Amino acid sequence: MxxxxxxxxxxxxxxxxxxxxxxxxxxxxxxxxxxxxxxxxxxxxxxxxxxxxxxxxxxxxxxxxxxxxxxxxxxxxxxxxxxxxxxxxxxxxxxxxxxxxxxxxxxxxxxxxxxxxxxxxxxxxxxxxxxxxxxxxxxxxxxxxxxxxxxxxxxxxxxxxxxxxxxxxxxxxxxxxxxxxxxxxxxxxxxxxxxxxxxxxLQDEISDALLVTATLNCLGSLIRTRASIANKIVSTVLNFNPLKLANSPMTPKSKVMIKSMERTVRALLVNVVKNTFAADMNAIGRQPDVALGTFNLAPPPALTEQETVEYSKGTINRVFGIMSALDDTGRGKTQTQKHGFNRLAASGYDRDAWVTVITRLATRASAGLDDQSVVKKEEGGEIARKGGAFSISNAIRDALYLYVLEDFRRRIDVAASWLCEEWYNDRLQAEVTAEGGVEPVPHYEKWALKVLDGILPYLDAKDKVLIRFLSEVPELIPGMLDRVKGLARDPERIALAVNAIHYLILMRPPVRDQCIDAVEDLWRNYDGAKGLTTKLLTKWRPHVLQETSNGAAAPLPPSNEVVVKTE
Missing domain, CATH: 1.25.10.10 (Leucine-rich Repeat Variant)
Known part of the structure; x- marks a missing residue:
């Protein structure tokens, strides 16, 4: 059961x-x-x-x-x-x-x-x-x-x-x-x-007819798929004679078996002739009687503007998909690439190589070619922009911006590399303008401030990303310091703003005066920052503290700045 x-x-x-x-x-x-x-x-x-x-x-x-x-x-x-x-x-x-x-x-x-x-x-x-x-x-x-x-x-x-x-x-x-x-x-x-x-x-004289038939059926596949052994198999089959297996006297059973083997051999050889030698073997090595002329393929049809936009966006999305996939796989691997001035950019297949390629495509590849990136001075000092609705460079910049913000703590190095390329491209375009060219749109300031505005709302008091970003960008513009000073509006992030500016004072001497001015502004206009900024002013600008202690009135801030005081 x-x-x-x-x-x-x-x-x-x-x-x-x-x-x-x-x-x-x-x-x-x-x-x-x-x-x-x-x-x-x-x-x-x-x-x-x-x-x-x-x-x-x-x-x-x-x-x-x-x-x-x-x-x-x-x-x-x-x-x-x-x-x-x-x-x-x-x-x-x-x-x-x-x-x-x-x-x-x-x-x-x-x-x-x-x-x-x-x-x-x-x-x-x-x-x-x-x-x-x-x-x-x-x-x-x-x-x-x-x-x-x-x-x-x-x-x-x-x-x-x-x-x-x-x-x-x-x-x-x-x-x-x-x-x-x-x-x-x-x-x-x-x-x-x-x-x-x-x-x-097939070569033995006492082989069983059933085994011979099974062998012949298996050899056809080998002849068709394995050219290296096809000649050997065909030669053996051609030398095979089913009559050698006949015993005397021949019985009806043996006659049927011999007839079956003969038909199997014939079918195998006919199949070989049909499939293997489909062309005239003598004609393969023969020179053509008439020389062929040059043949030119017709050019592909021109893409419409809409197709160009769609294909460009699709390409950008695929590249950034590869970069996102390489974020995890590329970490923890030993770096074998040469460093220093002899290093070749984008010489590997890791994420850094793709970052180099995509940032240079955004900044250098179409420099001076996009109509929308050109401005001209009009009477009265106005700047008018010309151009179309889509720019591959700006599309890559938008994708880079979103790529960085998705995980800015791990991708801040991508932002720094990108902004370095933007700064370098602006300098090259400025040289062309000095030689009589049309003034291009500067991109570094716009995207540097945009990246900074994107990451500032998510920084906490102990975050080191801001210090790294400000130390690695190629140029510290006044707008960056204004946004860093704005962090002092939040009492929990005053230390973050002061520490970032202090790091710049120590490590970036060319902008030291600007940073000390920012510290002084924090000391004068943000009461919550006085404790931290007083220590810095004592070292770098003590006369400001002396003037205040002697009763001198502190100078008013510029009219275009917003003064925020906390009681």
Missing amino acids: MEASIKEQLRQARDVVLNNPNNYPAILPSILPIIGTGADIELRRWGAEFLAETFASPLLPAEQKQQLSLLVLDRLREFLDQPAEDVSVVKAIVQTAASIYPLLFRYIIGNPHDNANWQKMAQVKSNILRRMDSAPPGVRICCIKFVQRVVQTQTPGLIADPRRPEHNEISLALVPRDHPLIPPPNLEAEASGLLDRLLSI
């Missing part, structure tokens, strides 16, 4: 996977314990046939087959190690091994240190090869198919697309020359020996 219930459950499981092959990864692991070597003979037969059917199914993707093949290796080895196993079980197991051998071969190519699974497959292969000469005819036919798959896998094939090895046919050509588990020279030599063993069936 229990066995009947198990058989019914197995039948239902098979119906489930036949209706939906995506269920194989869930069903197969639960079936393997039931169909082991200790199970009933009917369960073993059903399980072996189910495994053969699973890995021969064209509906199951190769990736899932490859993962499942690792699960069934132990079960295949157990079945083959049984000395008196049922013939039907062995036949199905050998067919399963023929199906999974190329899959496991590809897995080992990508996992060169998985010696355990490769040794299991090697044991299965050795067991099958030992049965090839002494097993019953049905098992030997399955062994011939297994040998054909091994030869096809361990012989170099054609590489259709070197850029996408996962889509290429599984062959020895995919194996690296220094692979530790499957060195190509050893495998190719083994494949050559197995091919000789396969062809010997």
Whole structure:
């Protein structure tokens, strides 16, 4: 009763996977314990046939087959190690091994240190090869198919697309020359020996007609897919004479077998002629009678303005998608790039290289070419801008700005590199203007202030990002100091503003006077900052404190500044 219930459950499981092959990864692991070597003979037969059917199914993707093949290796080895196993079980197991051998071969190519699974497959292969000469005819036919798959896998094939090895046919050509588990020279030599063993069936005078027919059916695939061994196979087939296998006196059975072998040989050779030599071999090396003229391809149609905008935005999004993906993968790796003046910019394939490329595309590539980046002086000192609705440079700048703000604490170096390029480009354009060119729009000040405005609302009192940003930008403009002083409106961020300005006083001497002026302004107009700024003024501008202590009136701030005092 229990066995009947198990058989019914197995039948239902098979119906489930036949209706939906995506269920194989869930069903197969639960079936393997039931169909082991200790199970009933009917369960073993059903399980072996189910495994053969699973890995021969064209509906199951190769990736899932490859993962499942690792699960069934132990079960295949157990079945083959049984000395008196049922013939039907062995036949199905050998067919399963023929199906999974190329899959496991590809897995080992990508996992060169998985010696355990490769040794299991090697044991299965050795067991099958030992049965090839002494097993019953049905098992030997399955062994011939297994040998054909091994030869096809361990012989170099054609590489259709070197850029996408996962889509290429599984062959020895995919194996690296220094692979530790499957060195190509050893495998190719083994494949050559197995091919000789396969062809010997056609050369022996006492071969079974069933084995000869099975061998001929397997050789067609090798001739079609493996050009390096096709000549050897065709020569052997041409020398094969089915009449040599005839015994005298000839029985009706032997006549039918000889006729069958003759038809199989004829069909194989006709198929070779049709598919392999599709062109006249004598005409391949012949020079053409008429010289060909120069052929020019027609130019592609011009893109519309809307198409240009869409393709440009799509390209920008893909580049920044790559940069975002490299943010995590590129961290923690050892830097092998040369530093200093001899370093080549964008010489690697990491995030920094992409940052260099994209920032220079935004600043240098279209400098002076975009109409919208040109201004002209009119009467009365007004500046009028000309241009279209879209600029690839400004689109890249907008994307860079959003990219930095998404994670500004980790990407502040990108902002500094970008602004350095903007500052350098503004200087180059200013030189062109001095020589009589049209005055361009300055970009550094606009984007430096915009980046600073974007990160200031998210800074806390202990944040060091502001100090790093102000120390790495190429030019400190007054607007930056005004925004830093504005942090003093928040009592919790007064120390952040004062510490940032103090760092600039110490580390950037060219802007020291501007920073001391900012400290003095904080001391005069922000009561909450007096404690911290007094220490700085004592060192850098003590006469301000002396004037105040002597009763001198402090000078009023400029009329264009907003005075904020806290009581």
